[in-house]
Amino acid sequence: MPEIPSSAIPVAMRLSRYTKTEQDEILGGGADPFGVSAAGLTWLPKEEHFGVTSDDRLLAHAGLLRLPVAIGGTETEVVGVGGVAVAPDVRGRGLARLVLAAALRHARTMGPRHALLFCRPPLVPLYEHLGWHLLDEDVHVEQPGDRLVAMPLRTMVIPLHDDAIWPSGPVRLFSLPM
Ligand SMILES: CC(C)(COP(=O)(O)OP(=O)(O)OC[C@H]1O[C@@H](n2cnc3c(N)ncnc32)[C@H](O)[C@@H]1OP(=O)(O)O)[C@@H](O)C(=O)NCCC(=O)NCCS
Numbered sequence: 001m002p003e004i005p006s007s008a009i010p011v012a013m014r015l016s017r018y019t020k021t022e023q024d025e026i027l028g029g030g031a032d033p034f035g036v037s038a039a040g041l042t043w044l045p046k047e048e049h050f051g052v053t054s055d056d057r058l059l060a061h062a063g064l065l066r067l068p069v070a071i072g073g074t075e076t077e078v079v080g081v082g083g084v085a086v087a088p089d090v091r092g093r094g095l096a097r098l099v100l101a102a103a104l105r106h107a108r109t110m111g112p113r114h115a116l117l118f119c120r121p122p123l124v125p126l127y128e129h130l131g132w133h134l135l136d137e138d139v140h141v142e143q144p145g146d147r148l149v150a151m152p153l154r155t156m157v158i159p160l161h162d163d164a165i166w167p168s169g170p171v172r173l174f175s176l177p178m
Contacts (some may be wrong), residue, residue, distance in 0.1 A: 027085050041143065044178045059095055112160065120154070135166070140172045153173065
């Protein structure tokens with residue numbers, strides 16, 4: 001059986017740099033690559049970045065940052081996950097699973113007990129398949145001009161520790177969404 005050249009095997013790793021250039025390398029330079037512009041939200045950049053590369057090409061990304069929140073009135077922190085992206089020509093091959101696994105491995109070392117992400121409704125089954133849970137609570141996020149808005153996208157959470165149970169009650173991010 002022919003050997004697969006090691007350079008062609010997708011490898012997940014932490015990225016030292018992730019800017020618009022790297023995002024465009026994955027998604028192209030389209031106007032609305034995440035399909036969320038209709039929501040009209042301002043987003044936070046992510047602070048830590050994970051990627052999947054193969055043959056020196058960046059194929060996938062997921063970003064993380066710690067976010068202060070209140071859940072049911074109790075203040076805590078979550079790890080926000082955002083910028084999840086796979087290059088169009090290699091979708092459906094498990095690269096979102098791979099890059100999210102690398103990001104969540106790191107998220108488990110960051111302190112918060114849960115990770116949280118926002119997504120379009122059609123992506124809920126994909127994230128559920130990967131172990132995320134749809135949150136059936138009101139979620140409010142900050143927006144420029146001291147505005148607090150109800151999040152129009154779906155909110156999904158995943159525990160980062162075995163004994164973590166998501167508390168009940170509405171969620172309020174003390175920041176822009178990620
Ligand atoms: C969303 C996106 C990242 C998914 O990438 P992908 O490469 O197709 O994802 P994967 O192949 O890793 O799929 C992950 C898993 O979900 C499963 N899956 C995919 N669609 C599914 C669905 N509708 N229902 C249930 N499971 C589904 C896959 O089978 C795979 O599971 P497996 O590893 O057990 O086979 C990609 O479509 C993308 O970049 N879209 C544009 C940017 C975007 O919208 N990002 C999301 C931001 S929240």
